[in-house]
Amino acid sequence: MGALMDLLLLVLLSLLPGVPGLPFYNGFYYSPSGRNLGNGHGEGPFNGVKLVVETPEETLFTHRGASVTLPCRYHYEPALASPRPVRIKWWKLSENGAPEQDVLVAIGQRRRSFGDYHGRAHLRQDGEREASLELQDLRPEDSGRYRCEVIDGLEDESGVVELELRGVVFPYQPPQGRYQLNFPEAQQACEEQDAVVASFEQLFRAWEEGLDWCNAGWLQDGSVQYPITLPREPCGGLGLAPGVRSYGPRHRRLYRCDVFCFTAALKGRVYYLKHPEKLTLTEAHEACLEDGARIAKVGQLFAAWKFRGLDRCDAGWLADGSVRYPVAHPRPNCGPPEPGVRSFGFPDPQSRSYGVYCYRQR
Numbered sequence: 001m002g003a004l005m006d007l008l009l010l011v012l013l014s015l016l017p018g019v020p021g022l023p024f025y026n027g028f029y030y031s032p033s034g035r036n037l038g039n040g041h042g043e044g045p046f047n048g049v050k051l052v053v054e055t056p057e058e059t060l061f062t063h064r065g066a067s068v069t070l071p072c073r074y075h076y077e078p079a080l081a082s083p084r085p086v087r088i089k090w091w092k093l094s095e096n097g098a099p100e101q102d103v104l105v106a107i108g109q110r111r112r113s114f115g116d117y118h119g120r121a122h123l124r125q126d127g128e129r130e131a132s133l134e135l136q137d138l139r140p141e142d143s144g145r146y147r148c149e150v151i152d153g154l155e156d157e158s159g160v161v162e163l164e165l166r167g168v169v170f171p172y173q174p175p176q177g178r179y180q181l182n183f184p185e186a187q188q189a190c191e192e193q194d195a196v197v198a199s200f201e202q203l204f205r206a207w208e209e210g211l212d213w214c215n216a217g218w219l220q221d222g223s224v225q226y227p228i229t230l231p232r233e234p235c236g237g238l239g240l241a242p243g244v245r246s247y248g249p250r251h252r253r254l255y256r257c258d259v260f261c262f263t264a265a266l267k268g269r270v271y272y273l274k275h276p277e278k279l280t281l282t283e284a285h286e287a288c289l290e291d292g293a294r295i296a297k298v299g300q301l302f303a304a305w306k307f308r309g310l311d312r313c314d315a316g317w318l319a320d321g322s323v324r325y326p327v328a329h330p331r332p333n334c335g336p337p338e339p340g341v342r343s344f345g346f347p348d349p350q351s352r353s354y355g356v357y358c359y360r361q362r
Contacts, residue, residue: 049076049078049080050076050077051076051150051152051155051156051157052074052075052077053072053073053074053131053148053149053150053157053158054071054073054074054159055070055071055072055148055159055160056161059162059163060161060162060163060164061165062138062163062164062165062166063138063165063166063264063307064138064140064165064264064265064266064267065138065265065267067134067136067138068134068135068138068163069124069132069133069134069135070090070132070133070134070135070148070161070163071132071161072131072132072133072159072161073127073129073130073131073132074086074131074150075129084152085107085108085152086150086152087106087107087150087151088104088105088106088107088123088148088149088151089104089105089106089148089149089151090104090105090121090133090146090147090148090149091103091147092144092145092146092147093144093145093147093160095144095145095199098220101115101117102114102117103117103121103133104117104133106123111123116139116141117135120135120136120137121133121134121135121136122134122136131150133146133148135163138165138264139264140165140167140195140196140264141196142163142165143163143165143202143264144163145160145161145163146160146161147159147160148160148161165264165265166264166265166307167202167262167263167264167265168206168262168302168303168306168307169198169202169203169205169206169211169260169261169262170195170260170261170263170302170341171215171217171258171259171260171261172189172190172195172217172258172259172260172261172298173215173258173259174189174320175320175321175322175346178215178258179215179216179256179257179258180256180258181218181256181258181259182252182253182254182255183222183250183252183253183255184252184253186217186218186258186259189259189261190259190261190262190299192297192319192320193261193263193297193298193299193300193319193320194263194297194299194300194303195261195262195298196220196261196263197218197219197259197260197261198219198220198260198261198262199219199220199221200219200220200221200223200225200244202260202262203219203225203227203244203260204227204244206260207227207228207243207244210229210338211229212227212228212229212230213226213228214226214228214232214234214235215258216245216247216258217257217258217259217260218250218257218258218259218260219260221249222249222250222252223246223247223248223249223250224246224247224248224249224255224257225244225245225246225247225260226244226245227243227244227245228240228243228244228245229242230242261298263300263302263303264303265303265306265307266300266303266307266308267361267362268300268359268360268361268362269304269308269359269360270300270301270303270304270308270310270357270358270359271310271357271358271360272314272355272357272358273287273288273291273316273357273358275287275355277352278354279317279352279354279355279356280349280350280351280352281321281349281350282349283352284317284354284356285319287356287358288356288359291358291360292360293358293359293360294319294358294359294360295317295318295319295356295357295358295359296319296357296359297318297320297359298318298319298320298324300359301324301326301357302341304326305326305339305341309328310326310328311326311327311328311329312327313325313327313331313335314355315342315353316354316355316357317355317356317357318357320346321346321349322345322346323343323344323346323347323354324341324342324343324344324357326340326341326342327339327341327342
């Protein structure tokens, strides 16, 4: 009876590719041709052979612009005498309101990567039972959890790899002032500053490292929160313990507040331009171009302060029209006693009171 059912299943599977309207996944369809439903040696999922996928439990840490391998290997228990055709699929899991993203699908030597991963995602093939994913030129938005799935006909198993880019969270408000951004505008504001909207996990880690900010801001999941290390009356009162305070999810188009952005370590270099005179904002843009660079963005200045130890007591223009300066080693006459990026807000663009911070790509 079991053999009859296996034969019937094989016939039905062989007919599927010709069925009109059959959904194809990303242009790939796994054909059962060559599928062995049992070879007389106990091999195959229908005869007690188990497919096992192995991925690391620990989080992988890396930085922007780097290449990284997300490990994934598979094997059979008990071991098989000969290889079997499999389909390998990688995708980024949904997190903080962001949808799932297809990364790569491979069947034999046929490979296809998708969307922002096109040309950056490759399957590592330096050993038998290898399904590891290689990602190149990493970006801040690449942080997250990735699922590796191995499909052997009707049998499939998967594992998850977590990738985290080292970075820094910073609060941001536009030139128009405090509490002016709805969620799409917040996303655009972070992107313009070489950053992405921070996740709760990233904000929480920044709070653990000492971030204290009284203005509420958007997070990646559409919630509005703010980190407090020193409770005080204007920031929720003295009666609440330190922590990340939350207003919960808010209407993404109607509600307005600031935003917390996340930027990863730099590939290039941020520097204060030596110039004989103070500059207007337009002159600052031109001066950086003449030096073979571009005026730096807010996220680039924060990354240079956090990861390169950039330390200057000179206020300089940035690309968004704000004026800031980074202090890694606090000292007298250089602002507050804590390290950080100081801000003068958004002065008159025609003011000739400041220098400029430039960014040169490597």
